[in-house]
Each structure stands twice: as structure tokens, then as C-alpha cells.
Amino acid sequence: MPRLLVRSFAVSIDGFGAGPRQDLQNPLGVRGPELMEWLFPTRTFHAVHGQAGGETGRDDAMAQLGFAGVGAWIIGRNMFGPVRGPWPDEAWKGWWGDEPPYHVPVFVLTHHARAPLPMRGGTTFHFVTDGIESALTQAKAAAGGKDVRLGGGVATVRQYLRAGLIDELHLAMRPVLLGEGENLFAGIDWRALGYAAAEHVMGERAMHVLVRRRA
Amino acid sequence: MPRLLVRSFAVSIDGFGAGPRQDLQNPLGVRGPELMEWLFPTRTFHAVHGQAGGETGRDDAMAQLGFAGVGAWIIGRNMFGPVRGPWPDEAWKGWWGDEPPYHVPVFVLTHHARAPLPMRGGTTFHFVTDGIESALTQAKAAAGGKDVRLGGGVATVRQYLRAGLIDELHLAMRPVLLGEGENLFAGIDWRALGYAAAEHVMGERAMHVLVRRRA
Numbered sequence: 388m389p390r391l392l393v394r395s396f397a398v399s400i401d402g403f404g405a406g407p408r409q410d411l412q413n414p415l416g417v418r419g420p421e422l423m424e425w426l427f428p429t430r431t432f433h434a435v436h437g438q439a440g441g442e443t444g445r446d447d448a449m450a451q452l453g454f455a456g457v458g459a460w461i462i463g464r465n466m467f468g469p470v471r472g473p474w475p476d477e478a479w480k481g482w483w484g485d486e487p488p489y490h491v492p493v494f495v496l497t498h499h500a501r502a503p504l505p506m507r508g509g510t511t512f513h514f515v516t517d518g519i520e521s522a523l524t525q526a527k528a529a530a531g532g533k534d535v536r537l538g539g540g541v542a543t544v545r546q547y548l549r550a551g552l553i554d555e556l557h558l559a560m561r562p563v564l565l566g567e568g569e570n571l572f573a574g575i576d577w578r579a580l581g582y583a584a585a586e587h588v589m590g591e592r593a594m595h596v597l598v599r600r601r602a
Numbered sequence: 603m604p605r606l607l608v609r610s611f612a613v614s615i616d617g618f619g620a621g622p623r624q625d626l627q628n629p630l631g632v633r634g635p636e637l638m639e640w641l642f643p644t645r646t647f648h649a650v651h652g653q654a655g656g657e658t659g660r661d662d663a664m665a666q667l668g669f670a671g672v673g674a675w676i677i678g679r680n681m682f683g684p685v686r687g688p689w690p691d692e693a694w695k696g697w698w699g700d701e702p703p704y705h706v707p708v709f710v711l712t713h714h715a716r717a718p719l720p721m722r723g724g725t726t727f728h729f730v731t732d733g734i735e736s737a738l739t740q741a742k743a744a745a746g747g748k749d750v751r752l753g754g755g756v757a758t759v760r761q762y763l764r765a766g767l768i769d770e771l772h773l774a775m776r777p778v779l780l781g782e783g784e785n786l787f788a789g790i791d792w793r794a795l796g797y798a799a800a801e802h803v804m805g806e807r808a809m810h811v812l813v814r815r816r817a
Contacts, residue, residue: 400775400799400811401787402617560615560775562802562811566793572616573788578781584615587777594809596615596777 389527390534390554391461393544394453396571397422397559397593403568404541411469414482421563425592426450435488446590452557458533459526460493461519463543467495467512474501481512492529494522496543519546541569551580554600559593604742605749606676608759608771609668611786612637612808615775618783619756626684629697636778640807641665650703661805667772673748674741675708676734678758682710682727689716696727707744709737711758734761756784766795769815774808 398404399422406416413419426432430441431450441447468479481487490509497514504512513529515522526535537547547553558571581600588595613619614637621631628634641647645656646665656662683694696702705724712729719727728744730737741750752762762768773786796815803810 398615400613400773401792558615560777560809562775562809563799564792564797564813566791576781577616577779582779584778589804589806589809591804594775594777594804598779 389458389530389532391523391537391547391552392457392534393537393539393553393556393558394457395426395450395557395559396539396544397425397561398571399561399563399565399568401564401566402570402572403565404539404544404571405569406565407567407569409465409469414469416568418565419568421565422559422561425559425561425590428592442591444591445588445595446559446592449557449559449588449590449593449595453536456533457491457536458530459491460489460536460538461522461526461543461547462493462495462538463540464495464497466538466540466543467497473499477501477504480504480506486510492526493538494526494529496522519543519550519552523547523552541571544571545575548577548580548582549575551600556582556598558596558598559590560596561593604673604745604747605769606738606752606762606767607672607749608752608754608768608773609672610641610665610772610774611754611759612640612774612776613786614778614780614783616779616781617785617787618780619754619759619786620784621780622782622784624680624684629684631783633780634783636780637776640774640776640805643807657806659806660803660810661774661807664772664774664803664805664808664810668751671748672706672751673745674706675704675751675753676737676741676758676762677708677710677753678755679710679712681753681755681758682712688714692716692719695719695721701725707741708753709741709744711737734758734765734767738762738767756786759786760790763792763795763797764790766815771797771813773811773813774805775811776808 406419409416425446428442429447429450433441470479486507487510494513494515501514583601585599586597621634624631640661643657644662644665648656685694701722702725709728715731716729798816800814801812
């Protein structure tokens, strides 16, 4: 059975998975990049973006986990881009240029229909307007027996979590305080939903925690 | 100038500094001990409680920091005990037996006056009824030029934090999910209050973060 996995999802100690006021200049929200400073130096991140070099180590090993056996992705509309409301045209094609780093089908949750968007390198963006369960069904069917990675953002992860649909989350707890932004934990009792911290790895720049549903 | 320091303050990844439903059987709240499982194995914790042995390592070094140069403590009423409302008598003398592990004056915040309570080993509990600033003034005066440690619990730390009175906090982020309890971060914008994560140490069982007021 393909699983739904959250991977390399960074969170500040005050619980924010993204900064506030996301826009074209701040795709991760204001100060959001502080969350990702464990990932940027890794060899895995370099390789995904076609660059040589980068650090190996525990953070890198955890980053690698995010690309192992992933046959499809699901992402929220805001993770696809800053455009809100109906698509004015087909101009916006994601944050990632002509060849996005997915290389598999990516299902984008949105309220506004749009034709599938094939990109270079094997990524095709599919726009799903009939809800998170439909997106999951479509993604699992497209994943070819592999797992589905839920990319985010925070609101999307919270929706799937509350619906009990996530099998495992790798949270990268970062030693930073954002103060404001999108909170991953607020108002959700994770234990009551059946989740528990199962394993942890102390990385160079983040504490990695694997959260799973209890049997 | 003596500083006001929070030390060895454990927090779950979902932001809880204590479990729910504190009572005589659960001084740290239900599942609260999961927060402290980084501290219990350390040599420092053993020594403070008169026991030999215990692990040395990064967690232990951070635990030691909590007892260096501390001349007085401030604690909230709930950290002193489970008694609520007016003191029915003088029977409750804290969770720690005849010889508490403080060995210095300890100022207990309460709405209900009570005579000072000297214990074996140098600890005297002083009950402060006129607020957090008064307790800080008294504690600094009693600390003999050393620092004042703010022991907790969560509500007490939040009060001092909001008042901008804390100089530094050592938070021990634990890879556990409590789901419910007393949240350290909820509703407080730490950055707006002037605090930032200044340093971190990856311990064996916790990610230690030193939070300081920005200059």
C-alpha cells in the first residue's frame, strides 16, 4: 500500500512551519528561509537543484529520505505559487522554473480548475478541485506503487492530519523563533488523533523527529 | 547585575512545557515526565538528588548550567505544590521532602500569604503575594550578587516573558508530542518581545536552545 508521507518539513521551536505574509519575494513567508537553513547546505539539496557539492551528514541523510520511493506529490495552492483566486491566465508555472525538482506527477489542491501542466523532466502539475481525499486517491493511482509525498504548506498538512490520512511525518525542528507565521500545531491535539513521536535523529542544524500513527 | 534565567526548561515539539491535569500523582501533569527524560539520566540530576552515577555528555553539560551561579529561585505556586486557594495549614512543604534541592532562598508566587518556611540544607521558601516584579526584586536582593533562576511552571515563565523581565532561557526541546497541556508559546510573539534563538546544542535526548533578548 502506498503511504502518504510528509518529509523534510521544517518547524521553528515556536511551532511555525512558514513565516507570515507569503508573496513573490517571500515564497516561504517573511523569515521563512530560517526554517530551511538545515536543508540548503546538504548534498541532497544541491543535487536536486542540479548543483555539485554540499555537506553530507545526518541532516543530509534525512533530506535524502524525502526523495526515496516517492511516486507522486500533493501540494497546496500556496506552495505552487502566490496567485490567489481564479487563474488569470496560464502564465504562472510554479516557483521552480522550466524543470521543477519533482520529476513525477504533482497534484495541486485548488478551488479553481486548470488544465494539466506538463513541465520538463517528468513533472506534470495536475490541478485538483474536488478535495483532499480525491487528490490522495489520484496521487496514489499515479504513484505506480510508490509512496505519495505531501509537500505542504502548513494548512495543507493540517487538513490531511486532521483527516487522519498521513502515515508518517518527518519534522525538522529548527532552533529558531519566528514569532509569527503559520503554526503547525496550534489547536490540534496530535496524540488524540493517534500520532506519536516514534524516532529522532539529532542533525547538525535540526532535530529530526519521525511522527507516526500509533498502531 | 544579577540576571533572571530560565534553565533546563523542557518543551515538547508541540509546545507544551507541562502535561495537563497536574495533581499529587502527576506533579508535571499527565505524561509530563516525558519532557524530563533528557534530565533524569544525567550525572547532574543524580548529584542534585544525592545519588551517585549518571551519564555525562551534552545533556549533562546543559543540566549543569542550571546550577551555576544561581543565588535564588522564583517559582509559581503550582510548582511548589498541588494545593490551590488559601493554605489550609502548614502541612504542605513542597514536592521535595525535608531537604529540597535548591539550597538557596526560593520565592514562591502566590495570592495567599504564609510565613517563610526554612528547610534543611539552606533552602528557605518565601511566599510573595504582591506580584512578579516584587518577587524579582526580593530574589535579586537575596541572591548575593549571583543570578536568579526562574523555575516555572509554564504560566509563571509566560508572565515574566511578557513583562520582558527574562534575560536568557535555556529550552530543552524534546522529541515528544504531548497533544495537550500547558503551552509555552501559544499567543505570544517572542520575536516582537525582543527574543531570539542565540545558540543551540544537540544533546543526546533534547535539542538545547539558548534564547536571549536581542541587543
